[in-house]
Amino acid sequence: MTKASIKQTFRLDAELVRLVAERARQRRVTRTEIVEAALASLLSADHEERLEAALTKRIDKLARGLERLEWNLDLSNEAFALFVRFWLTSTAPLPDTALPAAQATGRKRWEGFVESLSRRMEAGPKLAEELSRDVGNSFSK
Structure with a gap:
């Protein structure tokens, strides 16, 4: 028993058609199969869950990057503060004649x-x- 198919006509962007054709050639399937698979994936019930998982992964990566950035900023601030305190407490003021x-x-x-x-x-x-x-x-x- 074969699946019932209905012929449809759509207008697609030329670049999108090129990408579909290229993917079909790479996988050695028809362009119709590529478009059907893409539509099925987009319209499937778990599409939103997969999208959410991908976004969560990206957000986690960004959060780790921000944590590293925060640590580096804290390190820089502490190193600078330590240097300034050390310099201020160990450097004697100069006489006016030695200033230039x-x-x-x-x-x-x-x-x-x-x-x-x-x-x-x-x-x-x-x-x-x-x-x-x-x-x-x-x-x-």
């Missing part, structure tokens, strides 16, 4: 810092990677 020389040295050091930061951001390694390595090495000793 200190400012010139500071400008040179700043330019070196910016250049070094640029290189690290382009090529790595990043601070988080170095800290992970350093912490791992300190536990293995």
Whole structure:
């Protein structure tokens, strides 16, 4: 017993027709079978469940990425705060006569810092990677 079929005429985008033909050729089936399978999948009762599962998977991946981003931001904030506290508590104020020389040295050091930061951001390694390595090495000793 064969399934009853009804001939229909539809207008489809040329690119979509090309994709259907390509998929049919790849799978060695007819274009009709490809279109029937796609429609059956779209109209099946579990289509929405599969779509929801795919979206949930994507959202979970985004959430993990955001958690890593949050951890890196916390690390950066803490490292910066620690540095500033250390610098403020260990650096003595300069006398007025030494200020111009200190400012010139500071400008040179700043330019070196910016250049070094640029290189690290382009090529790595990043601070988080170095800290992970350093912490791992300190536990293995």
